[in-house]
Structures are given as structure tokens and as C-alpha cells.
Amino acid sequence: MTSHSDIAGHGTVSGAADIAAALSGPVVLAAFDLFPHAMLVVDGAQRVRWINKRMEALCGIPRERAVGLPCAQVLRSGLCVHGCPAHAGTPSLRRETDLLSAARRKIPVAVTSLRLGDGEEADLRLVVVEDLGRVKDLEKSLSASSSLPGGRLLGRSREMERLLDVLPVIAQAEAPVLITGETGTGKDLVAEALHAGSARSRESFVRLNPSPMPEELLDSELFGHVKGAFPWAASDKVGRIQAAAGGTIYVAELADLPMPQQVGLLRLLDEKVIAPVGSQSSVRVDVRLMAATHRAPEELVRQGRLREDLLHRLAAVRVHLPPLRDRAGDVEFLLHHFLAAYAGMLKKSVTGFSPKALRILADYSWPGNVRELKNVVEYAVMVCQEARVLPAHLPMHVLEEAQRRRRRPRGQAAGEARHG
Amino acid sequence: MARTVLVPLLRNEVAPRFDLALEVLLARISDEGEEISRDIILLDHASADGLCDFVLKNDVAAVLVGGIEEEYYHYLRWKRVEVVDQVMGPVDAVLERFRAGRLAPGDILYGEEAWS
Known part of the structure; x- marks a missing residue:
């Protein structure tokens, strides 16, 4: 009598032998x-x-x-x-x-x-x-652009260190990301770093700047169109979202995206499909959505400029970039970092800042954040003919703010800086 | 005038790679194709740069090797060193064919069925 296990065993061996043969x-x-x-x-x-x-x-x-x-x-x-x-x-x-x-x-x-x-x-x-040639080439290019966890994001403050710690984890997730922060804080760099650190890094990172344009053009730009969708549509066109298939689509300013296109993004997040203009059928797209805004998203919802349901879906992961004035210690670090970079680039032998220039820059409110700081340092290095940057080498608007600050009581000036 | 030939070795065969050879054979060959002398030299580490220096310091006229990177191939050729690469086989058979003036890049000299 043959037991069940014998049959099973025989069946397995026989099957394996057949496959091997x-x-x-x-x-x-x-x-x-x-x-x-x-x-x-x-x-x-x-x-x-x-x-x-x-x-x-x-x-x-x-x-x-x-x-x-x-x-x-x-x-x-x-x-x-x-x-x-x-x-x-x-x-x-x-x-x-x-x-x-x-x-x-x-x-x-x-x-x-x-x-x-x-x-x-x-x-x-x-x-x-x-x-592995292609893989190694990619690794090399990625490590060159992102040898730090945050790519080209720089900072030594506690706020930035906390952010740089979580970026690799967020990068590995598949969830949509909403990046907030004042202008010049590095929202684009965060989006690039998140893409570079993700499993999608070998695919495209497509940035979308929804500049004012006719609605049908924006629709076509985002979702693509089929031949005949418009009088001028002589052939099918793939939209930016489809161009990012497998990778990441990044909407650089969410507040600029009109409501009808927000509905399209909502559908992309919910169903992972888009509808090209004029097409009878939807197209399935595997893409990670990231969006940024320099305004408070809740305020945009109150103003009727952002759909609340889109905000809730987008804000599955929310990254907030602190303004430079709240990043204790970063101003000095960034000043020296960009000084060295621009001195090398412009072939100048500028090695530092005079104490007075440094005090003016440290007290400045930096409404344009890191982007403004970078521009100020570039200007200073350009005009500086000494070994150190002096107050005379700083742009006029920085000096004017310092003068205003001197004329006013200290407490009032600090308050202005916080709200400027 | 006698010429010096260098063959990177892997045991008694031509080494498959110039950059990884830890042993080289230096043979002096007369104008008539006779082998005058033969030395085997152990290298302290494998290095294509180091081996190129060795070739130039020892006035080597020809290098017989399996694989060599483009950069080193052209460097040696620029230094007027003859390089016969993609060569496979026991070092004796390879040297013999070279001495007869019949060794060409890509020659495979293994066993009875030697391909060329």
C-alpha cells in the first residue's frame, strides 16, 4: 500500500526530474x-x-x-x-x-x-x-549629487539635522509628499533629494511649474492629449505625468495649479490613472507625486485655491523647511560654505568676513532665505578686493536694514525680523 | 640587437590580465630568434601602472598578454613597445611562435588544436 507521503514525495521527485531533464x-x-x-x-x-x-x-x-x-x-x-x-x-x-x-x-x-x-x-x-556598468555609473552620479542625506541641502542647525535624518526614510516610502516652506528654503532640493534617494531614482524626475497659461494647454501639458483633441493637435502627445512614469512628478507651486487640474491629480492619487485630453480611455501611470508650496496649505484651502481632499491625500507625508532666521548657527555656516565655493569659482583669494560684516550678516533677517544668502555672498566675493569681506562689500539692501536696526530699539528690530 | 620580451604569467600560461599579474617572464631574444635568457620575476603587488613602469625601466620591446586595458595598451604603444594582446596559451608555445615571427593578436595556443 502506498502512503500519501510516498505519493507526494514520488510526485515531487518525478516532477523535479522531468524539469531537470x-x-x-x-x-x-x-x-x-x-x-x-x-x-x-x-x-x-x-x-x-x-x-x-x-x-x-x-x-x-x-x-x-x-x-x-x-x-x-x-x-x-x-x-x-x-x-x-x-x-x-x-x-x-x-x-x-x-x-x-x-x-x-x-x-x-x-x-x-x-x-x-x-x-x-x-x-x-x-x-x-x-x-553593472550602468548601475555603477548611476550610483556615481547620484553620490556626486547627493553625498549627504539631503543631497545639496546644507545645514548644521538642530532643525536641519532633524530633517536630514528623516529624509532617507521618506525617500524610501511611496507616499505622496507635500513640501512647505518660505521661498528660498530649498523645497526643490528636498524634492530632488527624495527622488534621488528613492527606488525610483533610475527613472525620471519631472518638475512641473504651472505658469499661467490657457486651461486646455495646461491640461495637455499635464495629462497629454490624443490626435484631434484640439484643432492644433496633429498627433498624440504624452503629458508631463506620463513622462515621469516609473519616477517622480513634482509640482513646484501647488497654489498655481487651477482647480480642474487638481481634480486630475486627485484621480491620479486615488486610482493611479490619468485621462489624456480627448481620450475615451484612461491611462494607468505609476508615478510618485510630490508638491510644494511657499504658502500655508490650510490658508489656501480657506481661500478656495486648494481642494481640501487633495491636501489631505498629498499631506500623507509633510516636510516643512524652516526659514533661515529660525535655523540657529546655520547663517554663519552657510556664509563660510558659500564664501569658499564662490572664492574658488571666481578665483578670488577671499578667506573670510570681517567681524563687523559678519555681525551685519548674522543680524540680517534673510527674507529670501538660503537663496538670498547665496546671492549676497556671491555679490560680496565678486566686489571684494581684500582678503576679507568688509561691510562695504555687502549689497545696499543688507546695509540699509542694518542702519534701520541701529536707529531703532533692539527689541523692535528683532520683532520686525521675525515677521519680515 | 637582442630584444627583451615580457609575458605576464599565471602559473605557466600567459596571464589573462595585465593588471592582475603577480609574476612576469622576461626573455631576451636574439635577432635570429634564439632565446638568450629567461627570468621569472615575482611582483610585490599587481598593478597596471607598476607593470608599465617595469616595462619601460627594463627596456622591454614587446609585451605578450591576454587582456590589457585600452589606456595601458595605447600608453605602451606610444612608448614604442609592441603589444600583442588577446593571446592565450602556455608561455613556451607563445614564446616559440613569437620567436618565429608568427604570433598575432588573438592567437589561442592551447593543446594540439591551437587556433590562430
């Missing part, structure tokens, strides 16, 4: 030729038994010539020469290294070695070589 056929080897990765089969004597077309292209040796050659000569990876791991006895392993192609190029690769079969074929291994 099918996989050992020439069809699979032919299929390997279609793979985007280079592949080779090597035996226990470290000789090549088979390579696919991609490997042929990489090593510059036709398959019939490669068979029988030492695998180290064909693969030419960094692992081949010093302690080849492919024959370590483990069933499978993956290592990152590089290889030298027939075109004399060193290519970063990941080499995966899999033992084939359990019996006599146990000595055979399938080696899969993934080209």
Missing part, C-alpha cells in the same frame, strides 16, 4: 542566447563547456573556439586570477568584481556561480555575468 535540453541553451547577461558553463577542470552569445560578445571568442579553454582566460574577471570562487564547492554564490572585455574595457560585473545537478554533473557550474 527538460532544462538540460538544447532548447534551454538556445534560450540562454536570448538572455541579457553573459553566461558560461564550466566543468570541474575549470574548462569552458559552453558560452552564450552575450559572453561571445564580451570575450570576443566564438563559442566553438571557447569550448575547452581555461575559464579564467575566457572570463578574465578579477576573481579568476586570485582565488576563483566558482569551484569552492558551495551550491551557489554571487560576487561583485570586474572583467576585461575584448574591447579592452574594464567592466564592473556581478558573477553568480550555480552548481548544476547532483550526480556526475555536480562538477558542472553555470556562471552568470551581469554587467
